[in-house]
Amino acid sequence: MRTFLFNHIALSVKDVDESFEFYQKIFQFKEIKNTASDSKTRWLSIGEGKQLHLIPRPKAEIIINKAVHFALSTPDFNSFVLFLKELRIPYSDWLDTPNKDYIRKDGIKQVYFQDPNGYWIEINDDYK
Known part of the structure; x- marks a missing residue:
């Protein structure tokens, strides 16, 4: 294998x-x-x-889609969300509810936000 x-x-x-x-x-x-x-x-x-x-790629067309994202996990999920608020970086849950986290069916808490190019980033508390 x-x-x-x-x-x-x-x-x-x-x-x-x-x-x-x-x-x-x-x-x-x-x-x-x-x-x-x-x-x-x-x-x-x-x-x-x-x-x-x-x-x-300054002339490239960057097409964004929330389903195409990368995810990072942190044991300090709540403090990271507060950090996003302090920096006035908009975030949402999967359903695009502003300033709301989401708890998945498996219990993992997550938020989504975008970088300067519009790429979606997920932060979750699935830190192992």
């Missing part, structure tokens, strides 16, 4: 520096060296060897 580990997620972004600052401010991700090329793509460490790659 083959085995796999999650390595990275890559996002096409209009402004690499704006997106970079957003992800650093919200998640405190640290910049790591782009070892693949000398391009303006910036890499961030998500932790545990996982990475976020921000690829400059």
